[in-house]
Amino acid sequence: SQQGEEDPQALSIQEGENATMNCSYKTSINNLQWYRQNSGRGLVHLILIRSNEREKHSGRLRVTLDTSKKSSSLLITASRAADTASYFCATVLGYGSGNTGKLIFGQGTTLQVKP
Amino acid sequence: DTEVTQTPKHLVMGMTNKKSLKCEQHMGHRAMYWYKQKAKKPPELMFVYSYEKLSINESVPSRFSPECPNSSLLNLHLHALQPEDSALYLCASSHPTGPTHYGYTFGSGTRLTVV
Numbered sequence: 001s002q003q004g005e006e007d008p009q010a011l012s013i014q015e016g017e018n019a020t021m022n023c024s025y026k027t028s029i030n031n032l033q034w035y036r037q038n039s040g041r042g043l044v045h046l047i048l049i050r051s052n053e054r055e056k057h058s059g060r061l062r063v064t065l066d067t068s069k070k071s072s073s074l075l076i077t078a079s080r081a082a083d084t085a086s087y088f089c090a091t092v093l094g095y096g097s098g099n100t101g102k103l104i105f106g107q108g109t110t111l112q113v114k115p
Numbered sequence: 116d117t118e119v120t121q122t123p124k125h126l127v128m129g130m131t132n133k134k135s136l137k138c139e140q141h142m143g144h145r146a147m148y149w150y151k152q153k154a155k156k157p158p159e160l161m162f163v164y165s166y167e168k169l170s171i172n173e174s175v176p177s178r179f180s181p182e183c184p185n186s187s188l189l190n191l192h193l194h195a196l197q198p199e200d201s202a203l204y205l206c207a208s209s210h211p212t213g214p215t216h217y218g219y220t221f222g223s224g225t226r227l228t229v230v
Contacts (some may be wrong), residue, residue: 033218042205045218088157098145100165105157
């Protein structure tokens with residue numbers, strides 16, 4: 001079962017515009033992570049926000065977390081064509097032996113940035 | 116070395132073949148993961164290894180057999196696969212408490228086609 005639901009499913013913007021993606025989740029979390037995946041490739045970890053944080057920045061990325069609403073958003077400012085990719089939120093859903101968590105991904109948002 | 120290396124990048128196999136996917140990391144991570152990703156879907160967790168021991172098996176069919184021979188290597192042995200098993204197989208690694216404090220590092224994946 002998937003933990004996160006993202007919207008929109010697809011987003012198309014012009015270069016230079018901002019892109020906002022949203023993620024909702026169901027259970028309590030320790031942290032929420034965002035990943036980027038270029039077409040058919042591996043995922044790249046972008047940013048991790050802990051449950052006691054409300055906002056975090058990394059370069060052109062801004063992530064917010066609202067634990068009362070069980071939601072997070074990823075904002076990419078001044079987008080570039082190279083930002084074209086799929087973006088996934090992910091949270092830990094349960095633990096196995098050795099306290100190693102199960103990182104479960106949301107459905108993802110496909111972002112297209114037009115030059 | 117901050118990479119996870121997966122080989123081969125592409126694999127075509129018949130339903131009666133036996134093949135193996137290989138994953139290697141030299142970051143000292145003691146947790147390693149296999150994910151399966153179908154087109155336009157999020158990655159789905161298959162197996163988790165923590166300190167070379169199987170920690171989580173997400174009810175994966177026995178035609179997929181994971182192996183962790185040492186702290187740097189993770190294999191996925193494939194036997195009698197079905198065409199619906201065609202997908203991108205992703206390996207990842209992290210600190211054992213990775214999802215709690217850190218993100219995962221993903222390989223670029225093996226694109227598997229079962230004919």
